[in-house]
Amino acid sequence: MVVFEPKIVMFCCNWCSYAGADLVGVGRLQYPTNTRVIRVMCSSRIQPTFILQALKDGADGVLVTGCHIGDCHYIDGNVYTEERMKNVVDAMKLLGLEGRVHLEWVSASEGPKFRETVTEFVEQIRALGLSPLRAE
Amino acid sequence: MTNNSNNSQVCYQCGTCIAICPVRRVVKFSPRVAIYDSNIYDTDTDVWDCLTCGQCVTACPQGVRLLDFFLDQRIGGEPRDIVHKGVFTELADLMTQLGNSKTTLLKGDDTAGIGYFPGCVDFHDMFFDLDMDFGEIATSSVTLLSKAGLSPKIMQLKCCGHDQLWQGNQEMFDKLKEENTRLINESGIDTLVVSCAECYRTFLMDYDLDCEVKHISQVLADADLGITNGSATAAIHDACRLGRHTGEYDAPRKAIAATGANIVEMQHTKENALCCGVSSMMNCNDHTKALRVLRMDEAKRTGADVLITSCPKCLAHLNCLKEEEDSEHGHDYPFEVLDLTVYLARKLGGGNGGDGGDGDE
Structure with a gap:
């Protein structure tokens, strides 16, 4: 049987998570290749619309990462992100796409955490299966 | 695409609609010109500036169904400025x-x-x-x-x-x-x-x-809710969709009056009610904010304790202005803006005020 390989859109902020991804690469840590990383300058750049659009265009899951609260390069951008993502996750429950959107803080020094986050999320989406928006 | 109820051909270009149009107060927009252009030149000038509040329909001496006209013009078009x-x-x-x-x-x-x-x-x-x-x-x-x-x-x-x-x-x-x-x-x-x-x-x-x-x-309006403690002075903002579009002005007033509240009317009320400034999630901008300020100032002048509306969009936009003005400019509006149902339910629960009911989750 062919294992389902989910397509995941991952947003990384330029200052922490993207550097974290670089650290994983430099450290040669292995992690699943299901993610398509999109670099943004700050996680607060990510509008709820982006996530809905990604799901509509066939992503099975959307993973949003950013700096830890207090570490934001733009002082408090990620505070807005946290609020917005909480709402998007709530909206997903109503839309019947529960568990397909996740927010995680990953700093530039947390290579292993980056790997764990991606691995866990990929497994979570694999268990959920194909997005109902792709099945049609 | 044209539906049958669009009768813009009967417009004789008198311009009454321009005189009453709330958008005209803040933007150079004209329902008359929009009809002229569409009938003569087949262009859709300006149709996205319209708030579809329907004031022009009540004023038009020819009975032009301008709402159907604007809807027709919009179908298939590229919307501007979605909020x-x-x-x-x-x-x-x-x-x-x-x-x-x-x-x-x-x-x-x-x-x-x-x-x-x-x-x-x-x-x-x-x-x-x-x-x-x-x-x-x-x-x-x-x-x-x-x-x-x-x-x-x-x-x-x-x-x-x-x-x-x-x-x-x-x-x-x-x-x-x-x-x-x-x-x-x-x-x-x-x-x-x-x-x-x-x-x-x-x-x-x-x-x-x-x-x-x-x-x-x-x-x-027809139910007996048994609320008798509603001694507030209430102003009612007629939502365009409930008022001018569907003709229901009395039911909200009757429901509020049954609680013992004193209803005060704003300067523009019922079929002349001013627009909250945003409809269909379009045109939320500085121009329409001026319309919201006009509306809120009217409400303030009535001296009401509470401004009641029955449309969540009006509620959102009026409250958005209220929050902004209260916190940033000290231009305070000394009344609450509430939905009809929320107002009544809070009275039902003994007027607990604050943020009341525990929510949606």
Whole structure:
């Protein structure tokens, strides 16, 4: 049987998570290749619309990462992100796409955490299966 | 595409619509010129500036159905300036594709012959940056209907499609309409009650439903809620969708007056009511903010304790201005802006004020 390989859109902020991804690469840590990383300058750049659009265009899951609260390069951008993502996750429950959107803080020094986050999320989406928006 | 009720050919270009148009106060926009251009040059000048509030329709001596005209002009066009980055349009689009999507998590009496649809108030909670609880509209409505002896079935419909239709997206509207009509017919209800003025207009005028459609104010106007402690002075903002579009001015007043409240009328009221400044999730900008300021100033001049409306959109936009003005400019509005159902339900619960009901989650 062919294992389902989910397509995941991952947003990384330029200052922490993207550097974290670089650290994983430099450290040669292995992690699943299901993610398509999109670099943004700050996680607060990510509008709820982006996530809905990604799901509509066939992503099975959307993973949003950013700096830890207090570490934001733009002082408090990620505070807005946290609020917005909480709402998007709530909206997903109503839309019947529960568990397909996740927010995680990953700093530039947390290579292993980056790997764990991606691995866990990929497994979570694999268990959920194909997005109902792709099945049609 | 032209529907039969668009009779813009009978316009004799008198310009009465320009004189009354609220948008004209703040933008160089003219319904007259829009009709002229479309009939003579086949262009759609300006149609996206219109707030579709319908004041011109009440003023027109020729009985031109300008709302149908603007709707026709918009169908298939490219909307301008959709607010909140179009998140509500995306949500509606996802709903058309996701069979088991919901708009509320409330539970009701599944055997009831009366259905209640809260609209997208839960999504408003998620995507408006306001310190208010839209979900309370839904919980309050259910409380009030139960109190009136009409324990409702909670309808799990998709978005009614109002905004998509007025944004010119007929295709998406048709999908939502088809799905909702099927769901309503399957549910076997004979009356559909909605708490949102936009839902009311859409289900009543743009859908072809077999069941009766009622706005909650019409149900509550005839019900005995037993509230006698409503001694407030209340001003009522007539939502365009409930007022000029569907002609219901008295039901909200009757429901409020039954509580013992003193109703004061603003300078522009009923069929002349000013627009809250935003409809169909379009045109939220500096120009229309000026209209909101005009409306809120009128309310302030009446000396009311509370401004009551029956449309969640009016509620959001007036409260948005109130929050901003109160916190940043000290230009305070010494009254609350509340939805009709929330106002009544709080009185029902002994007037606990504050943020009342515990929500939507």
